Amino acid sequence: MSTLxxxxxxxxxxxxxxxxxxxxxxxxVTTYQELAKHLxxxxxxxxxxxxxxxxxQAPQAPCHRVVKSDGGLGGYARGAKKKNExxxxxxxxxxxxxxxxxxxKIFRFK
DNA sequence: AGACTGACATACC
DNA sequence: CGGTATGCCAGTC
Numbered sequence: 001m002s003t004l005x006x007x008x009x010x011x012x013x014x015x016x017x018x019x020x021x022x023x024x025x026x027x028x029v030t031t032y033q034e035l036a037k038h039l040x041x042x043x044x045x046x047x048x049x050x051x052x053x054x055x056x057q058a059p060q061a062p063c064h065r066v067v068k069s070d071g072g073l074g075g076y077a078r079g080a081k082k083k084n085e086x087x088x089x090x091x092x093x094x095x096x097x098x099x100x101x102x103x104x105k106i107f108r109f110k
Numbered sequence: 111a112g113a114c115t116g117a118c119a120t121a122c123c
Numbered sequence: 124c125g126g127t128a129t130g131c132c133a134g135t136c
Binding site: 012013014036041043044045046047048050051054 | 130131132133134135
């Protein structure tokens with residue numbers, strides 16, 4: 001294929017993950033599990049985390065808006081601390097590594 | 111093809 | 124409430 005296409009190749013799952021990430025509105029968060037569900041793999045939360053970790057397009061995908069389903073922050077390629085910071089910048093309060101009013105801030109995919 | 115790796119989740123103790 | 128154990132999944136070695 002021509003030179004322009006090779007970049008859009010389907011890695012399948014992970015590509016979808018990054019795509020879905022872009023839909024998360026600012027000030028909201030989603031969970032690895034919700035994301036997995038949205039992709040048709042309700043039990044692939046782990047795989048989702050892997051996808052984000054290897055995300056080759058970090059700047060385009062707000063990885064910091066993806067957290068654990070129990071309200072914990074989860075991990076972040078550049079450090080959980082940085083993740084915490086970014087979230088608060090968007091208006092998401094985090095206390096002791098836990099999101100305040102978590103259930104109300106979760107963005108659920110349609 | 112088979113084993114290992116991880117930014118998870120749930121159950122148990 | 125915190126640590127351990129088990130299950131799950133896609134990607135990579």
